[in-house]
C-alpha cells in the first residue's frame with residue numbers, strides 16, 4: 001500500500017491541500033489531540049464534505065484552516081496550502097487578506113457571525129468594503145443583490161433590519177450572503193443547518209444546492225449528517241477521533257463503505273423503508289479525548305476489531321483515489 005498524499009498529489013488542480021494537520025489543546029488534565037494528523041484535499045470547483053460525530057475533530061479542522069482556534073488550542077504541526085501558497089506560514093496581516101476574501105466561513109450559529117448592534121445590510125457593506133474599493137452606495141447596491149441571490153424577500157427593506165428582527169433561517173441566509181460577498185474561491189460551511197429547525201434546515205440545504213449551480217465557489221461542508229454530504233458533495237472525508245478514517249467519492253463511500261465506522265454511519269441514516277422501525281446506531285460512545293486508544297481510535301466500538309488494531313493504522317490508498325485507515329485493508 002502507498003501513502004495517501006503521495007498518490008493524490010496533483011497540485012495544479014487542488015485549491016486546498018491539508019497535510020498531516022495537528023491541532024492540540026493543552027488542558028490541565030493533559031493534551032487533547034483534537035486533530036491528529038489529518039490529510040485531505042479540496043479540488044478546484046468541487047464540494048467536499050467532512051463528516052463525523054461530535055468530537056471527531058471536523059470543526060476544529062475548519063477552525064484551524066481559518067486560524068480561529070482559541071487558546072488553549074493551537075495548530076502544532078502540518079501544512080495548509082491554498083492555491084499552492086502555505087497559508088499556515090503567513091503572518092496574521094497577510095492572512096487577513098485571505099480570510100473573508102478568498103476563503104469564507106459560515107458558522108452553525110448565525111448570531112456568532114452577526115453584530116447585534118448594526119443593521120444586517122451595513123454588515124455586508126463592511127465585508128465588501130474590507131476587500132474591495134467600493135463606495136458605500138455601490139456596496140449597498142451589491143448587498144441588496146446578494147440578499148436577493150440567497151432568497152431573502154424584499155431585500156431593499158431587509159438590509160435595514162437588525163439581526164434580532166430576523167428569523168434564524170433568515171439570519172443564516174444573511175451570513176451566507178456575507179460569506180459570498182467577495183466571491184471567495186472556497187466557502188466553508190460548518191454545520192450550517194444544525195441550529196435551525198427541521199423545515200428551515202431543508203430550505204437552507206436547498207439554497208446551498210442552488211448556489212452550487214450558480215456561483216463558482218468550491219465548498220467544504222462540515223456536518224455530522226452523512227446523508228447531507230451524500231446529497232450535496234462529490235467527495236467525502238470521514239473523521240473519527242481526530243483522524244481521517246476513510247475518504248473517496250460520494251459514490252464510492254455510499255455504495256461500498258470500507259471502514260467499519262463509515263458502515264455504521266450509513267446504517268444510521270433514516271430511509272423511507274425504515275419508517276416505523278428503530279434506527280441502527282453505532283454501539284458505544286466516542287472515547288474520552290484525553291484517553292484515546294493507542295491504536296485505531298474506533299477499536300472500542302468496532303465489531304471487527306482484531307489484535308493488530310491496537311497499533312495505529314495509517315491512511316492508505318486502496319485504489320481509484322480512495323483511502324482507508326483500517327487494518328482490514
Ligand code: SF4
Pocket residue numbers: 259260261296297298299300302303304305306309313325326327328
Ligand atoms: Fe476496526 Fe481494526 Fe479497522 Fe479499527 S483498524 S476500524 S478496530 S478493524
